[in-house]
Amino acid sequence: MIRISICVGSACHLRGAHGVLNAFIALIDKYQVQGAVDLEGNFCQGYCTEGVVIKIGNEIITNVSQEKVYDLFAEKVLGRDGT
Template sequence: MDILVCVGSSCHLKGSRQVISAFTQLIKEHQLEDRLTLKGSFCMGKCSCKGISVKVEDDFYSLIPEDVEKFFAETVMGRL
């Protein structure tokens, strides 16, 4: 399953690097490297959202760095 994190200007300023780092750590902790692929993406057209644009499969989400762990547990792990 692919997880795309926007690294465009707006999301970069909102903390996309922190989100990517948190996802990377969680994927390693749960030993899911063979089931999840984390990718950076340029603008997804959701810049008006409060947080960083994240796409899991065909669904878009808006995350702040502090919410990544909860999102991972509920949304990502829930799809595996």
């Protein structure tokens, strides 16, 4: 099980956390990996100027935009690079 946490604190919210969350939901649905991914919202992670901040497992990833979600998903969840 891979845990993906998306910061939904106010700074990340303003930077598009909702779009990032929706992009992950769409990909989880598309690839039918509901049983392998635990997606959750998280409160402020303390990197507000570098939002959107997400956490995959124990790894904190900053400056995530909706456009970057597919590459992250492919690398971390599907286990391949974004090409």
